[in-house]
Amino acid sequence: MATSNAPITIREVLKLPSIGINPLSINFTDVKMESDKYICVRETASVVIIDMNIPYLPLRMSITADSAMMNPNSRILAFKNQLPGTTCDYLKIFDIEMDTEMRSHQMPKQSSSFTLLFCMLRLYFGSGLLQKCWALSHKPQYIIGQFKASDSQPVKMFDRTANLTNNQIVSYRCDPAEKWLVLIGIAPGTPERPQLIRGNMQLFSVDQQRSQALEAHSASFASFKVSGNENPSTLVCFASKTNYAGQITSKLYVIELGPEPGKQAFTKKQADLFFPPDFIDDFPVAMQISHKYGLIYVITKLGLLFVYDLETVAVVYRFRISKDPIFLTLEVSSIGGFYAVNRRGQLLLVTVNEATIVPFVSGELNNRELAVNIARRGNLPEAENLARITIEKSFYLFMKSICQWFQELFSQAKYKEAAELAVESPQGILRTPDTLKKFQRKLDAFESLELSRLVVNQNKNSLLKNWLAEDKLECSEELSNLVKPAWGKLYEESRGVNPRRFWFKKTFRELSR
Secondary structure, eight states: OOOTTOSEEEEEEEEGGGGTOOGGGOSTTTEEOSSSSEEEEEOSSOEEEEETTSTTSOEEEOOOOSEEEEOSSSSEEEEEEEOTTSSOEEEEEEETTTTEEEEEEEOOGGGTTOEEEEOOOOOOTTSSOOOOOEEEOSSSSOOOOOOOSTTOOOOOOOOOOGGGTTOEEEEEEEOTTSOEEEEEEEEOOBTTBTTSOEEEEEEEETTTTEEEEEOOSEEEEEEEOOTTOSSOEEEEEEEEEEEETTEEEEEEEEEEESOOTTSOOOOOEEEEOOOOGGGTTOOEEEEEEETTTTEEEEEETTSEEEEEETTTOOEEEEEEOOSSOEEEEEEETTTTEEEEEETTOEEEEEEEOTTTHHHIIIIISOOHHHHHHHHHHTTOTHHHHHHHHHHHHHHHHHHHHHHHHHHHHHHTTOHHHHHHHHHHOGGGTTOSHHHHHHOOSOOOHHHHHHHHHHHHHTTOHHHHHHHHHTTOSOOOHHHHHHHTTTTHHHHHHTTTSOIIIIIIIIIHHHHTO
């Protein structure tokens, strides 16, 4: 597993075979986990419900089903099976606590291959919406069924796009506002490389009733508040691995959906997914978003984990979390991590290591700004100290750049510009004896006048006194007139005397003692 200073921790929570789950049932089709409360496993003649509060006391129900899954929040089961004596399917929603059937629906004959993929059962007390159940058809026309009331029929949401024809549907998700839907399917690879599975994606806008076909193996929705905007932006994140003419490209994309007119838009981001040589045919199978820390988790079939920053898609970490293929993941929003189930039946909990992620990003990645952002999002104790250190470092780098600029001007014999920079340097960083030593040569009359004008305008007369006393400036009538308002009394005392010989040579020498 990960080392002690790694920014991510991986912990085994449960082994499904250890609680009696048939190893043959540990696969994508038969294991479902819609929340961190329950795991639902379909076996040959039963459905097993695992309550995560008491995982070692699974509930085994004598139900024959083709597909089954639990309500994310309550003990309500949805399952699908073939109607005896027909070629039709039926969908049932069953209350385990009350031991009663809540809802059932028979699929039409033309949808006999109807397969339950995703179920979101929600109880809204005091409203007409009893529950929602999402399902799909493997026929060319893709249909989402949505029950809006206890006596309603499923409602068609959209048709499947052509790129998903003959695909195995592996993911269906919606954003929190249910205005955007995304469907993911996979299919065999190209004839020259069939082992690299192709990923296809359909993005559907509920408001616009319009779909967009894209190439992607996994996708997820996220919310991000752009600086200056009142409301957060809805983002879609998706990962793809494509093969064109033998050229394999792996990318992560983050795009804003439906930006508000007149508001600051989220800039589209993309980053590379770097697969090691031994994982050349590996591909993303899942994506989860950590809103707590503002991170994107991309999980591959062979157990690789890629971690990216949501705002910048900067790489945070890459590590193999499982030696066995992973087929199921689930966000755990309360801790900013996720569950992963592999073919061996391990239930793994992957989380941010709060003690090490900030030092890792700041030190190993040398990205102090990202470290500060992660610390602030996660309300980590390092946030305030890191912010102070970042400001101090930024100020140091700024001062360093001022000094470097001065050296460049001086090396290019741009003495006037260098002197101006020295006079105007913040906090007098260049107004030092070392800087003055660099101006060993005496400035000519024009340079003396221009530099003195700058000094007088900024009311830094002490510098002018010092330079005159050290005979660094060429005296002139113009220079005498320039400094007259600053030292009028002494000028009056020296009236009638040649300013070059007396006023500058004597009076300023006396002033600088």
